[in-house]
Amino acid sequence: MLGWALTFFIIALIAGVLGFGGIxxxxxxxxxxxxxxxxxxxxASLIMRAVRG
Structure with a gap:
């Protein structure tokens, strides 16, 4: 999921540089x-791992 967030962030940077404000x-x-x-x-994963031991 972090990969998808980074992908959309890079798309936003490229679109911003090219002047596509909405995108x-x-x-x-x-x-x-x-x-x-x-x-x-x-x-949540860290908490569950700490609870289980």
Whole structure:
């Protein structure tokens, strides 16, 4: 999932450089959402591993 977030971030950067503001904004938003989901799942995984031992 982190790979997808990075992919959308790179798409947003390229679109921003080329002047496609709408696409850049949408890609940046998707990248942010995917990154937050990744962090939440990562923290949940760490907690579950600590609980199990």
């Amino acid at each position: 850049a904004g949408a890609s940046a938003g998707i990248a942010q959402i995917l990154f937050v989901i990744f962090v939440v799942l990562f923290v």
